[in-house]
Amino acid sequence: MIFTILNEKGGTGKTTITFNLAVLFQSRAKADIVLIDADKQKSLTSINNLRLEKKFKISELDEADKHKDKIILIDTGGRDSKEMRQSIIISDVLIIVLNISQLDLFALSRIQTLINEALQFNKNLKTFYLLNRVPTNFFLSKEINEFKDVLLQTGINIFNTEIKERSSYKRSIQDGLSVVEYKKDIKAEGEIKSLYNEIKIKCNVKEM
Ligand SMILES: Nc1ncnc2c1ncn2[C@@H]1O[C@H](COP(=O)(O)OP(=O)(O)O)[C@@H](O)[C@H]1O
Ligand SMILES: [Mg+2]
Numbered sequence: 694m695i696f697t698i699l700n701e702k703g704g705t706g707k708t709t710i711t712f713n714l715a716v717l718f719q720s721r722a723k724a725d726i727v728l729i730d731a732d733k734q735k736s737l738t739s740i741n742n743l744r745l746e747k748k749f750k751i752s753e754l755d756e757a758d759k760h761k762d763k764i765i766l767i768d769t770g771g772r773d774s775k776e777m778r779q780s781i782i783i784s785d786v787l788i789i790v791l792n793i794s795q796l797d798l799f800a801l802s803r804i805q806t807l808i809n810e811a812l813q814f815n816k817n818l819k820t821f822y823l824l825n826r827v828p829t830n831f832f833l834s835k836e837i838n839e840f841k842d843v844l845l846q847t848g849i850n851i852f853n854t855e856i857k858e859r860s861s862y863k864r865s866i867q868d869g870l871s872v873v874e875y876k877k878d879i880k881a882e883g884e885i886k887s888l889y890n891e892i893k894i895k896c897n898v899k900e901m
Contacts, residue, residue, distance in 0.1 A: 694724070694764050694765070694785045694786070694896065694898070695757060695765045695767065695783055695784045695785050695786070696714075696764070696765065696766050696767065696784065696785070696786045696787075696788060696892075696896075697767040697769060697780040697781060697784040697786070697787050697788070698710055698711045698714075698766065698767065698768055698769065698788045698790060699769045699777060699780070699781070699787060699788070699789055699790070699804070700771065700789055700790050700791060700797075700800060700804065701771065701772055701773055701777075701800045701803055701804055702771055702796065702797060702800040703770075703771025703772070704771065705771075705790045705791055705792050705797065705825060705826070706790050706792070706825035706826055706856070706862075707732075707768055707769065707771070707790045708732070708736045708737050708740070708768050709825070709862050709866060710788070710790050710823065710825060710856070710888075711728070711737060711766050711767075711768040712737060712740050712741075712768075712866060712871060713862070713871045713872060713873070713885045714766065714885070714888065714889060714892070715728055715749060715766050715871075716747075716870075716871035716873060716874060717871070717873060717885060717886065717889040718764055718766070718889070718898075719747060719749070721889070721893075721900050721901060722764055722898055722899065722900060722901070723899040723900055723901050724762060724763050724764045724899065725750075725760075725762075725763045725764070726749060726750075726763065726764050726765075726766065727749070727750050727751075727752050727760045727763050727764070727765045727766075728741065728749045728750070728751050728752070728765075728766050728767075728768070729751070729752050729753065729754050729757060729765060729766070729767040729768070729780075730751055730768055731754050731767050731768060731769045731770065731774075731776040731777065731779075731780055732768055732769060732770035732771075732776075733770055734770065736768075737751075737768040738751055740866055740869055741869070742869075743867075743868065743869025744869040744870075745869065752765075754767070754776055754779055754780065757783055758783075764898070767780045767784070773803065773807070777807075778807065781807060781808070781811040781815075781818075782811055782814055782815060784811075784815070784818060785817065785818065785819065785896070786818075786819045786820075786821070786892075786896050787808065787811075787818065787819070787820045787821070788821050788823050788852075789804060789820070789821070789822050789823065789849070790823050790825050791822055791823065791824055791825065791844075792824075792825060792826045792827075793824065793826075793827060793828070793833075793836065793837055793840045798840075798843060801844075801847065805847055805849075808820055808849070819850075819895070819896060820849045820850065821849065821850045821851065821852050821895075822844050822849055822850070822851045822852065823851075823852050823854070823856065823888070824837075824840075824841075824851070824852075824855045824856065825855075825856040826856070826857070826858045827855045827856065827857050827858065828857075828858055829857050829858060829859075837855075850895075852888060852891050852892075853887075853891060854884060854887040854888040854891055855884070856884050856885070856888065857880070857881075857884065859872075859878060859880065859881045861875060861877055861878035861881045862881060864877075865877075865878075865881075871885065872884075872885055873885055873886065
């Protein structure tokens with residue numbers, strides 16, 4: 694099963710989410726995990742290099758079909774590219790990582806066009822939005838709901854799990870760890886586990 698984590702906009706948290714999900718897949722999914730770093734900046738590869746144990750196998754996009762029996766997570770760069778289009782076409786699941794801002798909404802219409810094109814080749818493609826870096830400030834909940842209403846109109850599902858803005862996502866990764874391995878922020882751990890569980894159910898991931 695191939696998952697692509699994308700957004701044409703940089704800095705929304707694609708690499709952070711890809712890496713944190715990968716660690717949970719590694720400990721729970723039945724299939725082996727392979728990462729593909731389709732971003733020229735190679736941040737996912739750098740994070741993997743920081744790991745002292747349980748390093749991931751990193752493969753090339755062109756070799757994705759060699760790993761059909763595995764779970765592949767593809768991290769893409771923050772711009773439209775040959776790699777991003779290639780990833781969308783070969784994927785079973787797309788996770789579009791968004792932040793709550795008007796600029797993210799602008800980037801969305803381009804992504805929708807890309808997805809509609811991909812659906813013509815790949816009818817079984819599942820697509821989800823994931824809200825990341827959601828402010829923990831309660832007073833913003835009205836804005837968050839308005840943002841979600843706009844997203845729903847695009848016909849793409851939104852994960853129920855929201856990932857909040859938490860410094861532990863930054864700190865853990867600097868040590869090559871997921872928030873679950875870092876064990877210093879139980880709320881962040883809960884968010885990533887909840888996201889994994891949603892994916893497991895909605896995408897039918899087999900566990901060990
Ligand atoms: N939920 C979060 N809370 C706090 N900081 C985050 C969160 N997600 C990502 N970040 C930070 O935002 C920045 C961009 O994240 P990154 O994963 O590199 O984005 P992208 O891969 O989309 O460019 C990084 O400094 C990262 O640590
Ligand atoms: Mg990145």
